[in-house]
Amino acid sequence: MPLGGTLPDGPAGRALGLERVQAFCGRSKPPASESRFRRDDWVIGGTLGGTVLVVSGRRQYRVDAGMGYVIPPSTPFIERKPARTEWGWSRLLLKTTTDSPMTAGLPLQPMPVTLPLGFFEQVTAAATELYTRDRDFECLALGLILQAVAQVVRYLPGRPSTEVGFVRHACNTMRRRVTSGIRLHELAEECSMSLSSFCHRFQAETGTSPMRWFMQERVRAAKRLLLEGRNVAEVSNLLGFPNPFHFSRAFKSVEGVPPSRFGRRTRCTRSTPRDAVANHAGSSHPDR
Numbered sequence: 001m002p003l004g005g006t007l008p009d010g011p012a013g014r015a016l017g018l019e020r021v022q023a024f025c026g027r028s029k030p031p032a033s034e035s036r037f038r039r040d041d042w043v044i045g046g047t048l049g050g051t052v053l054v055v056s057g058r059r060q061y062r063v064d065a066g067m068g069y070v071i072p073p074s075t076p077f078i079e080r081k082p083a084r085t086e087w088g089w090s091r092l093l094l095k096t097t098t099d100s101p102m103t104a105g106l107p108l109q110p111m112p113v114t115l116p117l118g119f120f121e122q123v124t125a126a127a128t129e130l131y132t133r134d135r136d137f138e139c140l141a142l143g144l145i146l147q148a149v150a151q152v153v154r155y156l157p158g159r160p161s162t163e164v165g166f167v168r169h170a171c172n173t174m175r176r177r178v179t180s181g182i183r184l185h186e187l188a189e190e191c192s193m194s195l196s197s198f199c200h201r202f203q204a205e206t207g208t209s210p211m212r213w214f215m216q217e218r219v220r221a222a223k224r225l226l227l228e229g230r231n232v233a234e235v236s237n238l239l240g241f242p243n244p245f246h247f248s249r250a251f252k253s254v255e256g257v258p259p260s261r262f263g264r265r266t267r268c269t270r271s272t273p274r275d276a277v278a279n280h281a282g283s284s285h286p287d288r
Contacts, residue, residue, distance in 0.1 A: 002024045002025065002026035003024065003025055003026060003124075003127050003128060003131050004022065004023050004024030004025060004026075004091075004126075004127035004130055004131055005022065005023070005024075005127070005130030005131050005133070006020065006021070006022045006130065007020075007021040007022070007023075007130060007138060007141055007142060007145070008138055010138055010142075012138075012139070012142055013142060016096075016100060016101060016102045016146075017096045017097035017099060017100025017101065017102060018094065018095070018096055018100065018102060019095045019096060019097065020041060020093070020094075020095035021092075021093070021094055021095075021142070021145060022091075022092070022093040022130075023090075023091070023092055023093075023123055023126040023127040023130055023141065023144075023145060023148075024090070024091045024093075024127055025048075025088075025089065025090040025091070025120075025123055025124050025127045026088075026089060027049075027086060027087065027088045027089070028081055028086070028087040028089065029086050030083060030084050030085060030086065031083055031084075032080075032081055032082055032083035032084075032085075033080075033081045034078060034079070034080045034081075035078065035079045036076070036077075036078050037071075037076070037077055037078070037079070038074065038075070038076040038077075039071075039073065039074075039093065040073050040074060040095060041073055041093045041094050041095035041096075042070070042071070042072060042073055042092075042093070042094040042095075042096065042103055042106060043069075043070070043071040043077075043091065043092075043093060044068065044069075044070050044071075044091065044092040044093075044094070044106075044148075044149070044152055045063070045068055045069050045071075045079075045089060045090070045091045045092075046063075046067070046068035046069075046089065046090040046091070046115050046119055046120055046123065047063045047064060047065055047066070047067055047068065047087065047088065047089055048065060048066075048088040048089065048090060048120050048227070049065050049086065049087070049088035049227050050065065050081075050085045050086050050087035050088055051063065051064050051065075051081075051082060051085055051087065052079055052080065052081050052082075052087050052089070053078075053079070053080040053081075053082070054069050054071075054077060054078070054079055054080075054110070054112070055077060055078040055080065056071065056075060056076065056077040056078075056110040057076075057110075059110060061110075061112040063112060064220075064224055065088075065223060065224045065227045066114060066115060066117075066220055066223040066224065066227070067112060067113065067114055067115060067220070068090075068112070068113050068114075068115045068119065068152065069110065069111065069112050069113065070106055070107055070110065070111050070113060070152065070156075071110050072106070072107070072108055072109065072110070073095075075109075075110060077110060090119070090120050090123040090124060090127075091123070092123060092145060092148060092149070094149070102146070102149060103149070105153035105156070106149075106152070106153065106156075107156060111156065111157065112157075113152060113155050113156050113157065114155055114216065114220055115151065115152065115155055116151055116155065116255055116256065117255060117257065117262055118147070118148075118151055118256070119148050119151040119152065119155075122144045122145070122147045122148040122151070123144075123145075123148050125140075125144050126140075126141045126144035126145050126148065129141040129144065157206070157207075166191040166192075166193070166198075166201070166202075167201075167202060167205045167206060169190070169191060170187055170190075170191060170198075170202060170210065171213070173187060173190065174187070174210070174213065174214045174217055175217060178214075178217055178218050178221050178239065179221075179238065179239050179240045180240055181240055182214055184198070184199070184210055184211065187210065198210070215250055215253070215254060216254055218239055218250070219250065219251055219254040219255060221239060222235050222239055222247070222251055222259060223255075223262065225238060225239075226259060226262060232244050232247065232248065232259050232260055235247065235259065236248075247259065248260070
């Protein structure tokens with residue numbers, strides 16, 4: 001059962017150009033499923049556990065744990081959940097005016113995005129507020145949703161050009177070597193560039209350095225392993241870090257929290273919808 005609801009209309013929302021705002025989270029169990037959508041609002045989805053395939057036009061994105069996607073209004077898309085996979089998801093639906101500052105930084109085409117744990121915590125907390133409708137829930141929910149959207153904008157890929165040319169080759173190579181490490185001078189040679197030219201052009205195209213990009217990719221892999229129940233020492237070893245301390249420091253530099261805390265908070269976040277439904281199953285909630 002999904003948890004969430006719709007933010008009531010109010011002066012704060014109208015000042016931000018918000019016509020309708022909804023936040024939901026839940027879990028979809030096997031078997032496989034396919035859902036088709038074409039909505040008049042922004043769709044911001046995230047995967048906390050499992051995998052979903054998002055298809056829009058000729059583009060297809062595999063959205064694993066810790067990832068998300070942004071779909072602009074009036075854009076048809078499909079969500080395909082593979083068989084034997086339980087999918088833990090979070091979703092924001094934002095219908096806005098054309099000049100709304102709320103969505104000014106969002107892309108005008110469908111796009112995947114790697115998300116921090118904070119996004120999932122904020123959407124889950126907002127969905128809980130909109131479901132329980134306790135005192136002052138409107139202000140609390142709006143504040144949480146604003147933070148969640150800001151997280152999405154902050155973590156969007158730098159530019160679409162990361163999909164072509166030498167950057168695409170470099171990114172694919174780094175993904176293949178996520179468990180073994182890379183040597184930047186070798187990667188630059190593969191791209192027929194000097195090391196300084198490679199680093200400068202990579203940052204100009206993506207908005208981040210090659211080593212930072214590689215570390216973010218390793219942390220994304222670490223998050224998937226932690227969500228599978230692996231402990232910090234196992235993940236550190238599987239991803240080729242020298243020791244758990246080095247891994248924890250690298251993880252915290254990207255996520256803002258150490259991996260041990262990520263695991264605890266994720267388990268707590270994933271249990272929140274079920275607990276909230278159980279605690280309020282007998283309550284009556286208008287406009288839900």
